[in-house]
Each structure stands twice: as C-alpha cells, then as structure tokens.
Amino acid sequence: MENNNNHTKTQLMTSFGDLVELREEKIRNSLIKETSISEENAKKIAHEAYNELIKLDIPKTTNIVREIVCMKLLESNLLNENKEYSRLGMSVSDVKEVIFKKSKENANTNYNLQAIHKRLADSISAQYALSYLLPKEASRAHMKGEIHIHDLDYFPTRPFCFEHDIRFFLRQGFMSDGRGIHTAVSGPAKSLEVAMIHAARVLLLSSTYFSGGQGYDALNLFLAPYAKGLEYKKIKQAVQAFVYELDQLNIVKGGQTPFTSASFEFNIPSYLKDIPVVLPGGKITEKESYSDYIDESRKIIKAFTEIMMGGDYTGKAFHFPKPEYKVRRETLKDSSAD
Incomplete structure (x- = not known):
C-alpha cells in the first residue's frame, strides 16, 4: 500500500519545530501505538491519510496530520480509535480569552501569570477526565448540566480536601x-x-x-x-x-x-x-x-x-x-x- 517512492519527499514540521520526512509508515505506527486499532485498519487509514496529505499544497505539521487521520477514522466509523487518537487542547480564541481576560470562577484567584498557565493546563486536564477517566454516564450528565463534578481540572491527579x-x-x-x-x-x-x-x-x-x-x-x-x-x-x-x-x-x-x-x-x-x-x-x-x-x-x-x-x-x-x-x-x- 505504501507509495512513498512515487512522490517527491514531503517535509513535515514536528511539534518541536524539527523538519522530518512525512512517511505513511510513521502514520501507521503511531496509530498502532496510540490506539486499539487493528493492523489492517491502521494500514488502510494511514494510506488514505497519506494520500490526502500529499495533495495539500500547504506546509505540513503534526497537527494537520492528526486532523486528517482523525477525519479518516471517522469516515471509517472507527469512533473509539478516533477518540484515542484525538488531541486534547483549546481553540486559539479560547487561549486568547484566558490570557487577556480575568477568570471570575473563583474569587480567591488573582489575575497573574501563574493563574493564566493554570487555566490553560486546567482545560486539558478537565477534558482528559471527562473523556477517559469518568464513566460515560457521569461525563454526559456533567456536560448536559444534570450534575456538577467539582474541580475537574484536578480530577486526574489530586484528591480534594x-x-x-x-x-x-x-x-x-x-x-x-x-x-x-x-x-x-x-x-x-x-x-x-x-x-x-x-x-x-x-x-x-x-x-x-x-x-x-x-x-x-x-x-x-x-x-x-x-x-x-x-x-x-x-x-x-x-x-x-x-x-x-x-x-x-x-x-x-x-x-x-x-x-x-x-x-x-x-x-x-x-x-x-x-x-x-x-x-x-x-x-x-x-x-x-x-x-x-x-x-x-x-x-x-x-x-x-x-x-x-x-x-x-x-x-x-x-x-x-x-x-x-x-x-x-x-x-x-x-x-x-x-
């Protein structure tokens, strides 16, 4: 399935700013490493994602690779694998709001550099707790407003009082x-x-x-x-x-x-x-x-x-x-x- 030899080498910028070669094999290996996908499906998804990526006339980054792979997983109805392969994070708009607007969630919190970093990290920690740690019923009830799970940001790492x-x-x-x-x-x-x-x-x-x-x-x-x-x-x-x-x-x-x-x-x-x-x-x-x-x-x-x-x-x-x-x-x- 791998067609790397038929194309000019495509460069990929990693999360650390390094330039490496975009290879179908690496996409397949990362799918197998990070998800519960079968080897057959991993080869299929990697092949489809790679072909999609080399068509794009834009600089390639690991973020773009992951988004394309997740799209292909959804198209193949591999929902659990898509969840496992997805990134946790915030939109650029939300990051700007955290940096430039004071949070009113806790009266005991000052607007300072530590508070900004905490709120950015809190978002990822809370997403992880809702998506991977809590029972599905509890997560859904929280997101629908039927119950409130306090301090989700620290749920994965710390006890309460x-x-x-x-x-x-x-x-x-x-x-x-x-x-x-x-x-x-x-x-x-x-x-x-x-x-x-x-x-x-x-x-x-x-x-x-x-x-x-x-x-x-x-x-x-x-x-x-x-x-x-x-x-x-x-x-x-x-x-x-x-x-x-x-x-x-x-x-x-x-x-x-x-x-x-x-x-x-x-x-x-x-x-x-x-x-x-x-x-x-x-x-x-x-x-x-x-x-x-x-x-x-x-x-x-x-x-x-x-x-x-x-x-x-x-x-x-x-x-x-x-x-x-x-x-x-x-x-x-x-x-x-x-």
Whole structure:
C-alpha cells in the first residue's frame, strides 16, 4: 500500500519545530501505538491519510496530520480509535480569552501569570477526565448540566480536601519535600511560635498536593502544651504569626491564597481524653492528658478570635484560615468555657 517512492519527499514540521520526512509508515505506527486499532485498519487509514496529505499544497505539521487521520477514522466509523487518537487542547480564541481576560470562577484567584498557565493546563486536564477517566454516564450528565463534578481540572491527579493531625508534625518535625533530601529539615518544635510556623507551612505545602481546602482538627488542644507558662502576649504573637503566614502567601494553584481552616475545641472531647500528650521537642508522655492544658487551649482560642476580629494592619478582614468553633453539649454546661 505504501507509495512513498512515487512522490517527491514531503517535509513535515514536528511539534518541536524539527523538519522530518512525512512517511505513511510513521502514520501507521503511531496509530498502532496510540490506539486499539487493528493492523489492517491502521494500514488502510494511514494510506488514505497519506494520500490526502500529499495533495495539500500547504506546509505540513503534526497537527494537520492528526486532523486528517482523525477525519479518516471517522469516515471509517472507527469512533473509539478516533477518540484515542484525538488531541486534547483549546481553540486559539479560547487561549486568547484566558490570557487577556480575568477568570471570575473563583474569587480567591488573582489575575497573574501563574493563574493564566493554570487555566490553560486546567482545560486539558478537565477534558482528559471527562473523556477517559469518568464513566460515560457521569461525563454526559456533567456536560448536559444534570450534575456538577467539582474541580475537574484536578480530577486526574489530586484528591480534594484534607484535614491533618498536627501531632504527626509535632513529633516528627517538618520536611517540606517529605524526605529532607532537597530542602532543609526542621526538628520537632520546642516552642509555641515554631510549632505555629510549622503548622502553617504544612498547610501551605499540602495545598500543592490537593485541589481543595486544608485544615487541622482541635488545633488549640494539641498546641496547648506549648503554651504552658507563657504570657498571653506571647501566645497571641505566636497565633498571629500563624494567621499571617497563611493569609499572605498567594503561591498555590495559579497564585491563589491557600484555602485553609482550623477547628477549635472548648472542652476535651471524649475520644481525646485518654490519649498520650505530645510535648515540646516531640516528646510523648502518658502521665499527662490534654485535660491538664484546658486553660492554655482556651487562651489560644481567645488569641485567634481577637486576631481574626481585629483584622490586618489596614483593618481588612483575614480571609484565611477559616475558624471552626466546635460547641458541644458539655461546653454549653461548662461556665468556665465562657
């Protein structure tokens, strides 16, 4: 079937800008490599596409080759093979709109270079999820507006939200790359201020591995031992560092400020009453309980609340971390929790 010898060599520009010879054999091989097509059909489609291409009196590119091949696949009713061989991408018009128009999809997104690159990549990732990962019924329902699948752009690569247990990092210290190979390693925090900074950096870093919010449960309880013996002013300064660290860095997901939260307990929940306590320096003791630090835990709540209500240097409200106050039945009966 191959008729390369009957024609003058036709040049093809690759995606990387290299000029190579357009050959029917390469079209056939790419079809076999990228799709589930039979060898017989691959030869047929490659032959038809090649003959179509050499008739065109225009510069040949890999984009044009792929479009012609996809057209021939459709003409032969090879729909699945066409889907496998198709490109994912955006129209030139859509690319221009992404570059020159600010997105209104997320109020937490700034218009910056990272945001532009993210939106361009998001389009391909979402297309891949809809076309190749999700069940057909779910994809169709989403595209028809019957359901909404959130964060499709990150569906192939990242989980959604996550709530961390700060005790792990209080025991182990902080390694921003997970292994301490490419970045400096911090040992277990010995002070409230350092513990707060570690807590903030964990959320900032984890935001690059998840598509949704990051937070802590019972943060004030687990940090209470670090506030033992400190003046309230020192406690408030440490909490303030935590808040500013989280609300000033727009470094993730296209230049967004990470969506973070922290929950606070006024009393010790039953499931936390008898667990070992993590002390400064990562030491663990079973001789104490978090009930021994209830006063310190409430001072942390007070400090956090005052800082959030006071706003930043200009008086503007903090966006993050989102506070979650857990008011349990025993809290309402406990006058000391007022």
